[in-house]
Amino acid sequence: MADETLCPKKSPRTASEAGFLTRFAAVACLLAAAAPAAARTSTTVVAQLEATRLSGPAPLAVQFDASGTTSSLSSQHPFHQVRYAFNFGDDQGLSWPVSGLPKNTQSGGPLAAHVYDLPGTYQVRVRATDQAGGYSERSVTVEVTDPNAVYTGTGTICVSTAANFSGCPAGASQSRALPSSATYSGHRVLLRRGETFDTINIPHGSQNVQVGAFGTGAKPRVSSVLVGVLNPPNSSFPRDITIMDLDVLQRFEQFVTMSRLLLYRNTFEVPTGEFIPAQINIASALAYIVQNHTLAANQYFQPRELFVVENMVRGSTANPLVNMAGEGSRFVLMGNDMGTAQQHTVRIWEMHKGFIAHNALRGRSSDGIRVSLKVHSGGLGDYNDNYAISGSVYASRQIVIANNRLGDPTDNNSFTGGASPQNNTDSSREGLEDVVLESNVFYRGPNTNTEFILMGRRMTARGNIRADGGTPNISQYNNSYRLLPAEWTGPFFHQ
Structure with missing residues (x-):
């Protein structure tokens, strides 16, 4: 019997949502039902689980990584053919x-x-199930602290x-x-809800910063949020x-x-006035700065542990250039609603251990x-946290793209x-490897002929x-990209 946690009995709000949710539920239930009824512990698969962090104040964002799981079955690739079921130990009855x-x-x-939105102690568990039905489990514990205790008294500033300071924490x-x-x-x-503020500048060297809202009403409006500087004086980068x-x-x-x-x-409005390259821009200038600034390359690290979660981003075909651009490692895009720009909605230059899930990414552009x-990626090299080692030419590796709504009828x-x-x-000798594209729902516009292009080595498409x-057109291109060495094209896993 399919696990009811994968088949939530949720009442849709509209007829169109009913069809949309039904398709997602069907994919999830099929995955659960495909497992043998009497799964057993196994000596062929050994689960591993790592977390980007195990403690910190709420809201605490954590990426969980089971890619170190091993399998002794010669025909089974753990990243692609072992299935993983995560439970975050934080059941509040909420759905994406x-x-x-x-x-x-x-x-x-x-x-x-x-x-994690609430303080507490959470046990996180992953079960890795192999193709024979055997499984292995691993768990970690995450401690989430109360921000009122971390930023007590004058550690909090209400603006x-x-x-009007109604709702401001006591002692702030x-x-x-x-x-x-x-x-x-x-x-x-x-910042006081319902009020408007200038640009927030969080300087180089800043650590342990939260910027949010207090009171009731509409979100506080800010012109822009800027973190760091283009000419860093030292390696104390924001954290x-x-x-x-x-x-x-x-x-x-x-x-x-x-x-x-x-x-x-956060909500990102259609920008006005100045032209905006990207409404969300994460480290896009890194390679240029390293080449043209005074700090040695080994003083820079790659941007990492980046979480863009539940933001709404709206642009126009005139401004911005893209809704979001960035690069980095342990990079998560989750639950966002983005769309309409002069060019792409989301463009990731390089991504190492990326998780892109539960987003609605539309794509209307100026030129179609x-x-x-x-x-895409920077090249064919290996990733390293130290910029001097991997620079801007590392290949994008280990990416899961799952449960998204991609595209729009318009x-x-x-x-x-x-x-x-x-x-x-x-x-464009840009390598990608170990990418899983699964359980996504694609919406076609009037000109759509291809849902997704997968080009690299060890690529999986399943449940889309x-x-x-209709049947989604997941195009592989195989060896038609002659710029790549043969070993960087395939194999492809279709499940």
């Missing part, structure tokens, strides 16, 4: 709006992620231009103006930065590099030749997305469907 699946579980590939500092840039480090800054519950009028820009970023539940999701592009080199030219009932 896009997929209708519960937020407390994730099934399929070996990568997953979760945001209201109208001096109160201000009618945004704090100076130097004040952000080690502080929680809460542990959370930006949540804001209405951003122009853009979020993270300069150069950082670690542990959480962009959570762009995509909702574009993942999209004007011919194809919806891809994990592949960006162009069929010698300048079209909203109109």
Whole structure:
């Protein structure tokens, strides 16, 4: 019998949502029902589980990685053919709006992620099940602390231009103006809901920062949020930065590099005035800065532990260039609703251990030749946290793209997305390997002929469907991309 945690009995709100949720539920139930009724522990598969972090204040974003799981079956590749069922130990009865699946579980590939909103102790478990029905389990414990205790007293700063501090935590500092840039480090800054503020500048060297909202009403409006600087004086790059519950009028820009970023539940408006390259821009200038700045390359690390979760991003075909651009490792896009830009909706230059799930990514563009999701890479090299070792030429590796809504009936592009080199030219010798594309629902526009392009080695497509009932065109291109060495094309796993 299929596990009811994978087949939630949720009442749809509309007829169209009913069809959408039914398709997702059908895929999840088939995966559960496919497992033997009497699964047994196995000596052929040994589960492993790592977490990007095991403690921190709420909201705490964690990526979970079971890719170290091993199998002694010669015909079984653990990343692609072992199935993984995660339970995050945080069952609040919540579901993802896009997929209708519960937020407390994730099934399929070996990568997953979760945001813990409430303080507490959580046991996280993964079960790895092999093709013979044997399984192995592993667990870790995550401790989430209360932000009111972490940012107690004047560690919290409430800001209201109208001096309305109703709802501000007791003992917090109160201000009618945004704090100076130097004040952000080690502080929680809460902006009054319903009010409008200038740009938030979180400087180089800042650590342990939360920016959010207090009071009731609409999200506080801010012009932009900027983290770091383009000319870093030293290697103390920003760390542990959370930006949540804001209405951003122009853009979020993270300069150069950082670690542990959480962009959570923000709204990004259609930008006006200045032209915006990307409404969410994470480390896109890193390679240029390393080549043209004074710090040695070994002083830079790759951006890592990046979480973009439950944001709504709306652009226009005139502005911005893309809705989101970035690169990094342990990179999570989850539960976002994005779409409409001059070019692509989401463009990831390089991605190492990426989890892209439960998003609605639309793709209307200015010229009709762009995509909702574009993942490529810098080259064929290995990834390393130290920029001096892997630089900007590492291949994108270990990516799970799951349970998303990709495309829209109003999209004007011919194809919806891809994990592949960006162009069929010698300048695009870009390797991708170990990519799983699973359980996504594709929506076709009037010009759509291809749902997704997979080009690389060890690529899996399974359980993907079209909203109109047709068969999705998942194009592999095989060896037609002559720019890649033969060993970088295939094999492809279809399940």
